[in-house]
Amino acid sequence: MAGKSAGSTCCEAIASGRCKIASVSIAILRFKTMNNSYDVIIAGAGPAGIFAALELLSAKKNLKILLLEKGEDLPDRKSNDIFQGWGGAGTFSDGKLNLSTGVGGFLNEYIGEDELESLIDYVDRIFLKYGAPAELHGTDEEEVKRLEEISARNGLKLVPFKIRHLGTDRCFSLLKNLREEVNAKIDIQFNAEAVEICKQDHKAAGVKTSDGREFLGDFVILAPGRSGSHWLSEESKRLGLSTGNNPVDIGVRVEVAASIMRPITDVMHEAKLLFYSKRFDDLVRTFCMNPYGVVVKEKHKDFCTVNGHSFSTKKTNNTNFAILASTTFTEPFHEPIAYGQYIAKLVNLLGEGIIVQRLGDLLQGRRSTPDRIKKGSVKPTLADATPGDLSFAIPYRYIADILEMLEALDKVAPGVYSTSTLLYGAEVKFYSMRLKLTNNLETEIKNLFAAGDGAGITRGIIHAAVSGVVAAREILKRIGK
Numbered sequence: 514m515a516g517k518s519a520g521s522t523c524c525e526a527i528a529s530g531r532c533k534i535a536s537v538s539i540a541i542l543r544f545k546t547m548n549n550s551y552d553v554i555i556a557g558a559g560p561a562g563i564f565a566a567l568e569l570l571s572a573k574k575n576l577k578i579l580l581l582e583k584g585e586d587l588p589d590r591k592s593n594d595i596f597q598g599w600g601g602a603g604t605f606s607d608g609k610l611n612l613s614t615g616v617g618g619f620l621n622e623y624i625g626e627d628e629l630e631s632l633i634d635y636v637d638r639i640f641l642k643y644g645a646p647a648e649l650h651g652t653d654e655e656e657v658k659r660l661e662e663i664s665a666r667n668g669l670k671l672v673p674f675k676i677r678h679l680g681t682d683r684c685f686s687l688l689k690n691l692r693e694e695v696n697a698k699i700d701i702q703f704n705a706e707a708v709e710i711c712k713q714d715h716k717a718a719g720v721k722t723s724d725g726r727e728f729l730g731d732f733v734i735l736a737p738g739r740s741g742s743h744w745l746s747e748e749s750k751r752l753g754l755s756t757g758n759n760p761v762d763i764g765v766r767v768e769v770a771a772s773i774m775r776p777i778t779d780v781m782h783e784a785k786l787l788f789y790s791k792r793f794d795d796l797v798r799t800f801c802m803n804p805y806g807v808v809v810k811e812k813h814k815d816f817c818t819v820n821g822h823s824f825s826t827k828k829t830n831n832t833n834f835a836i837l838a839s840t841t842f843t844e845p846f847h848e849p850i851a852y853g854q855y856i857a858k859l860v861n862l863l864g865e866g867i868i869v870q871r872l873g874d875l876l877q878g879r880r881s882t883p884d885r886i887k888k889g890s891v892k893p894t895l896a897d898a899t900p901g902d903l904s905f906a907i908p909y910r911y912i913a914d915i916l917e918m919l920e921a922l923d924k925v926a927p928g929v930y931s932t933s934t935l936l937y938g939a940e941v942k943f944y945s946m947r948l949k950l951t952n953n954l955e956t957e958i959k960n961l962f963a964a965g966d967g968a969g970i971t972r973g974i975i976h977a978a979v980s981g982v983v984a985a986r987e988i989l990k991r992i993g994k
C-alpha cells in the first residue's frame with residue numbers, strides 16, 4: 514500500500530510489531546495471543562451482527578470473536594432509545610418476521626432469489642428455535658388472492674407474503690435467549706462505539722473505539738444499522754469506498770380505527786401495497802402495518818421521527834402503518850440522508866417534536882388543533898404529538914403522493930380516507946446510502962464486510978439477519994482454507 518491510510522492507527526501497531534520480530538508468522542502468533550486481537554470483529558449487535566456471530570459460532574472453529582455495540586446490554590436498554598443496544602432496532606420493533614424475498618431489502622441483487630429464499634428459511638428456523646411463535650399469517654391463499662384482486666382494481670399492487678409476528682414483548686424474550694446463547698462464547702463490549710476502521714495493505718486490520726481502544730481483527734463485519742449509517746457513510750468517504758444512493762423514503766404514519774383496516778389485517782396481518790402516483794409517477798407504498806398497535810417516537814441524535822409497533826398481548830383500538838414515497842434524485846445531489854434529516858428537523862421545528870394532523874384538516878388546508886383532534890373518532894396513541902399542519906414541513910410532492918394513495922386504499926379498506934384519519938410526521942427511512950459490495954458482501958477493502966440496514970442493503974429483521982449469515986459464511990470459507 515502506498516503511504517499510510519488515515520485510519521492506520523491500529524495498523525501502525527501491527528507494523529511496529531512486525532519490525533521487532535523477524536518472522537511474519539511469529540508476529541501473527543504474537544498478535545493473536547494479545548488480548549485485543551481477534552479473528553473476527555463485528556460492529557453492531559442488531560439482527561445482522563447477532564446472526565453473523567451465531568453463524569461463525571455454528572462452525573465450531575474456536576474462533577475469537579468480538580462484538581462491539583455502541584448501546585447498552587439488554588436489561589439496561591431503555592425504550593426511549595429504540596435504536597441502540599443488544600438487538601439493535603429490532604429489540605423494540607414490532608418483530609414482524611417478513612418471510613419474503615421481495616420485502617425487506619435488496620439482497621436478491623447479491624445472492625439471487627433462490628439462495629435468498631433458502632437463507633430466509635434458515636434464519637426463520639433459528640428464530641423459531643429461540644422463541645418465535647409457530648403461527649404464520651398470510652397463509653389463506655384464497656383470501657390473499659381476493660385481496661390482491663380488489664387491490665389491483667384500484668391501482669394497488671399487493672405483495673403477498675407470509676409473516677411470523679413476534680410483537681415487541683416477545684422480541685425481548687427472544688433476544689434474551691440469543692444473548693444467553695452467545696454469552697460465554699464471544700467477547701461482547703457494550704458502550705463501545707466503533708469510530709475508525711483500520712486497514713493495512715488494503716486489508717481490514719481492526720477497529721478503534723470512541724474511548725481510544727484499538728482492537729485488531731483479521732476480518733471485520735460492519736453492521737451498524739440505520740443509526741450507524743451516517744457514521745458508515747463518513748467512514749466510507751474517509752476510506753475511499755464507493756457508495757451509491759438508495760431512493761429517499763419520506764412519508765407519514767397513518768392511524769385509523771383497527772376495524773377499518775380489518776379487511777386487510779385479518780387476512781395478512783401486514784400488507785405491502787404498492788402504488789404509482791398519477792401526479793409524479795412516484796412509487797408510494799405501505800410499510801410496517803401494526804394492527805391494534807401504537808404510534809411511537811423514534812429518537813435520533815438531534816431530531817425525532819415517527820414509527821409504530823404492537824404487542825402480542827396488549828391491544829389498542831387503532832391500527833397504524835406508514836405511507837412512504839420513494840424518490841430518486843438526479844445529479845449532482847448525493848446526500849439522501851441529509852435531505853431526510855432536514856425534513857424531519859423542519860417538522861420538529863414547527864411542532865417541537867412530532868406533528869399530528871387529521872386528514873380532514875389537511876384536505877381543508879388548515880392546521881389541526883387539540884379540539885379538532887378531540888372531535889375526531891380516532892384517539893391518538895402517541896399522546897405527545899403536537900396537533901399542527903404537516904403541509905408546512907413536508908414537500909408538496911410527498912403530500913400529493915400520500916393523499917393519492919390513501920384515496921386508492923379507501924376502496925380496499927373503506928374509511929381510510931376520512932376526516933378523522935390521523936397523519937403523523939415525519940416518517941423518514943435512513944437507509945439511503947448503499948455501500949458498494951461484492952456478492953459476498955465484502956467491501957472494496959479485503960476482509961472488510963458490511964451487513965444489514967446500515968450498508969443500505971436491507972430494510973428489515975429477516976433480511977438483516979440473512980446478510981449477517983452471508984458475510985459470516987464467506988469468512989468461514991476463507992478461514993477454512
Ligand SMILES: Cc1cc2nc3c(=O)[nH]c(=O)nc-3n(C[C@H](O)[C@H](O)[C@H](O)COP(=O)(O)OP(=O)(O)OC[C@H]3O[C@@H](n4cnc5c(N)ncnc54)[C@H](O)[C@@H]3O)c2cc1C
Nearest residue numbers: 557559560561583601602606609707738741965966973974
Ligand atoms: C420501531 C421500529 C419497528 C420496526 N418493526 C419492524 C418489524 O416489525 N419487522 C422488521 O422486519 N423490521 C422492523 N424494523 C426494522 C428492523 O428493526 C431493522 O431493519 C433491523 O433491526 C436492522 O438490523 P441491523 O442489524 O442491520 O441494524 P440495527 O438493528 O439497527 O442494529 C445496529 C446496531 O449497531 C449499533 N451501532 C451503530 N453504530 C455503531 C458503531 N459505530 N459501533 C458499534 N455499534 C454501533 C447500534 O447501536 C445497533 O444496536 C423496525 C424498526 C423500528 C425502529
